[in-house]
Amino acid sequence: MVISFNSIKGGVGKSTLATTMAGWLASQGKDVLLVDGDDQETSSDFTAWREQTLGNTGYTLVNMTGANLRKQVEAMKPKYDHIIIDTGGRDTTSQRAALSVADVSMIPFVPRSFDLWTITKVTDLIDEIQSIRAEPLIAYTFLSRADIRSADNRDVAEALSQISQLTYLPYPISNRKAISNAAGLGLTPFEGESIDTKATKEIEDLFNRVLNGNHVTATA
Known part of the structure; x- marks a missing residue:
């Protein structure tokens, strides 16, 4: 499966989730390619x-940007169990190429009003990509860097669930220190001496839903 993490706004946790998924899949014995399609690297x-x-690392990393990303990922598909693509936080040629080749797009939103303001730009981009694809792109959206308890979570989740171009997944990823601490060492939240079980459950629930269609009890 080719899974692309996409956003047209930075700071939503996209790269953290992309690298976490690559490491998580590798820990399960999967042959994983992580594509860095972001100029920030x-x-x-x-x-x-x-x-x-x-x-x-447990996985293979390659840097690919621009329109050639599509062709290169297509060529590498038979060699890997999963390909994870991390794209930049804006509308770029690399992001469009990733969306055109991916099976699934993961689009995180931070539950803040100014992040939600970008939703029209996101849906316009998805509509454009869908119009040129032979097979439909599965586009998921979910809350990322969510407050542990906040009315904003519910309000933004409700707004996202109304967007017809996107499938909202009710598996929010909370803004937990354990995630950023692990990332700073090049580790996933599943690794290291001190593991936050709440953080790992949130992430694993989301990933399992995307990969296997497993419906688990959603985090409130």
């Missing part, structure tokens, strides 16, 4: 730290 920096911390 956050996934590449994470992987460098990961290799320094663990000695082995």
Whole structure:
């Protein structure tokens, strides 16, 4: 499966989730390719730290940007169980190429009003991509970096669930320190000496829903 993490706004946790999914899948024995399609190269920096911390990343990393990303990912599909693409937080040629080749798009939203204001731009982009694809793109949206308890979570979740172009997944990823602390060492929240079980459950619930269609009890 080719899964692209997309956003047209930075700071939504996209790269953290992309690298976490790559590491999580690799830990299950999957052959994983992580594609860094972001000019900021956050996934590449994470992987460098990961290799320094663990000695082995567990997955293969490549940097691909521009229109050629589509052709290169297509060529690599038969070689890997899963390909994870991390794209930049804006509408770029790389992001469009990723959306055109992916099976699934993961679009995180931070539950803030100014993040939700970008929804029209996101849906316009998805509509445009869908019009040129032979097979429909599965486009998921979910809350990322959500407050543990906040009315904003409910309000933004309700707004996202009304968007016909996107399938809202009620598995929010909370803004937990354990996630950022692990990422700073090149680790996923599933690794290291101190593991936050609440954080790992949230992430695993979301990933399992996307990969397997497993409906688990959603986090309130």
